[in-house]
Amino acid sequence: MDKNIKQKLEQAGQDQVLRFWDQLTSAEQSQLASQLQALDLVQIQQLVDEYVLHRPQLHIPSDIKAAQVYPYRAQTPEHKTLYAQAHQQGLNLLKDGKVGAFLVAGGQGTRLGYEGPKGEYPVTPISKKPLFQVFAEQLLAHSHEAGKAIAWYIMTSDINDGPTRAFFQKHNFFGYDASAVFFFPQGMMPAFGLDGKMLLASRNSLALSPDGHGGSLRALHRSGALADMRRRGIEHLSYFQVDNPIVHTIDPLFLGLHDLSGSEMSSKTIAKAHALEKVGNFCVADGKLQVIEYSDLPEHLAKQTNPDGSLKFNAGSIAIHALRVSFVERLNEGGQLHLPWHRAEKKVNYINDAGQLVKPDKPNAIKLEQFVFDAIPLAANPIVYETDRSEEFSPVKNAEGVDSPHTSRRDQIHRHARWLRSCGCDIPAKGDEIDATIEISPLYAANETQFRRKHTQVRHIKPGEHVYIE
Numbered sequence: 206m207d208k209n210i211k212q213k214l215e216q217a218g219q220d221q222v223l224r225f226w227d228q229l230t231s232a233e234q235s236q237l238a239s240q241l242q243a244l245d246l247v248q249i250q251q252l253v254d255e256y257v258l259h260r261p262q263l264h265i266p267s268d269i270k271a272a273q274v275y276p277y278r279a280q281t282p283e284h285k286t287l288y289a290q291a292h293q294q295g296l297n298l299l300k301d302g303k304v305g306a307f308l309v310a311g312g313q314g315t316r317l318g319y320e321g322p323k324g325e326y327p328v329t330p331i332s333k334k335p336l337f338q339v340f341a342e343q344l345l346a347h348s349h350e351a352g353k354a355i356a357w358y359i360m361t362s363d364i365n366d367g368p369t370r371a372f373f374q375k376h377n378f379f380g381y382d383a384s385a386v387f388f389f390p391q392g393m394m395p396a397f398g399l400d401g402k403m404l405l406a407s408r409n410s411l412a413l414s415p416d417g418h419g420g421s422l423r424a425l426h427r428s429g430a431l432a433d434m435r436r437r438g439i440e441h442l443s444y445f446q447v448d449n450p451i452v453h454t455i456d457p458l459f460l461g462l463h464d465l466s467g468s469e470m471s472s473k474t475i476a477k478a479h480a481l482e483k484v485g486n487f488c489v490a491d492g493k494l495q496v497i498e499y500s501d502l503p504e505h506l507a508k509q510t511n512p513d514g515s516l517k518f519n520a521g522s523i524a525i526h527a528l529r530v531s532f533v534e535r536l537n538e539g540g541q542l543h544l545p546w547h548r549a550e551k552k553v554n555y556i557n558d559a560g561q562l563v564k565p566d567k568p569n570a571i572k573l574e575q576f577v578f579d580a581i582p583l584a585a586n587p588i589v590y591e592t593d594r595s596e597e598f599s600p601v602k603n604a605e606g607v608d609s610p611h612t613s614r615r616d617q618i619h620r621h622a623r624w625l626r627s628c629g630c631d632i633p634a635k636g637d638e639i640d641a642t643i644e645i646s647p648l649y650a651a652n653e654t655q656f657r658r659k660h661t662q663v664r665h666i667k668p669g670e671h672v673y674i675e
């Protein structure tokens with residue numbers, strides 16, 4: 206063992222992770238040593254003190270207001286002019302190659318329970334395309350329209366990096382130019398016992414998990430992705446998550462609004478389904494735009510209404526952002542990403558002193574994660590733009606019930622039925638459900654505007670029909 210690491214572990218009070226060291230083979234020793242080398246042990250010591258041994262005091266701002274939101278459809282003449290300009294600006298940015306796509310896919314997807322990277326999950330109603338393919342094809346559709354390749358940054362984690370790369374290789378990158386795809390793993394954080402000690406998952410391995418989607422902002426810097434963007438002349442990132450097959454991976458209007466507003470970090474929002482929906486809320490607190498988690502927004506505020514009965518705090522966060530590359534660079538100045546950490550009590554399997562694997566039946570550990578939306582209050586001129594839930598938000602989180610493959614398939618069919626109806630096609634329905642299975646390939650059209658431009662022949666759909674438009 207490198208004396209330096211041993212000493213640092215002792216100073217941080219964490220040398221218990223070496224208790225099986227002498228029984229390990231040299232290959233096992235190097236595995237553990239490389240995990241330890243990747244950690245900033247001084248920072249770990251501070252985090253244990255601040256977040257593990259103590260519960261950080263939650264700062265509830267005294268003055269919480271609803272955030273100003275750009276509406277989904279421009280109503281006023283001013284907004285109509287602005288949106289037309291913004292749309293054109295977004296198209297120009299794409300044509301000039303100034304936009305990169307940024308997919309965060311480092312999560313563990315435990316709720317879905319799929320073995321392997323979540324992006325492999327077959328999600329579309331007819332062709333069963335995996336999530337990764339849906340995004341690749343959308344991005345291709347936008348690249349073709351812009352006449353310029355869109356560089357695609359994909360964040361993985363140490364757990365799914367190899368399988369993710371292999372999946373893309375196996376499928377020939379779904380037609381994407383491999384040289385325009387940049388994979389990089391995010392940072393990992395050890396799980397701590399309630400006594401603040403790092404847990405071992407095996408004798409030669411820490412119990413590590415990804416450091417949260419906020420860790421993406423550090424990983425972009427450490428991996429060289431930011432430097433790659435500078436080389437390619439990319440100024441903005443279109444950020445989206447792996448679990449939402451109807452996300453608009455690229456939205457020229459949103460990107461244009463973001464750029465014209467001089468915003469460093471912009472966000473999309475949807476109207477909440479009800480006052481206490483479990484989504485973060487865009488608010489202005491202490492004079493700063495920020496996301497307040499549903500569990501932290503006082504209930505009396507969450508339930509407040511406007512004179513017309515609508516919710517005052519109605520702007521739900523759906524984890525779609527636009528980021529300036531210069532902002533992400535600024536956040537990493539000085540080598541540290543200054544975002545807060547969030548503590549969660551979890552069940553984590555670990556090795557006890559006798560070297561036996563323990564599978565706890567109640568939370569035994571603290572995991573620490575950073576959240577990407579915590580960067581919003583640090584950004585200059587941040588804006589929030591509304592989108593429509595049925596057009597853009599139907600994540601696959603759970604194996605069953607809400608936000609599951611079943612609900613997402615239904616929402617994909619509804620969206621595509623709407624696009625067809627807007628071209629004059631009759632679509633059969635039974636009550637609220639579409640009585641047909643419809644899928645539109647993103648290569649045919651990535652959004653309604655592209656669809657209407659292309660789909661000029663009206664063909665009505667029959668009850669029970671399976672229609673795949675490609």
Ligand code: UTP
Pocket residue numbers: 309310311312313314315316317360391415416417418420445446447448602
């Ligand atoms: P979730 O919050 O749904 O977490 O991630 P998860 O880990 O994927 O799933 P569960 O909670 O275990 O079921 C939202 C998005 O953020 C990414 C995920 O890949 C997903 O796109 N994410 C999350 C990361 O990239 N890294 C992380 O450390 C956490």
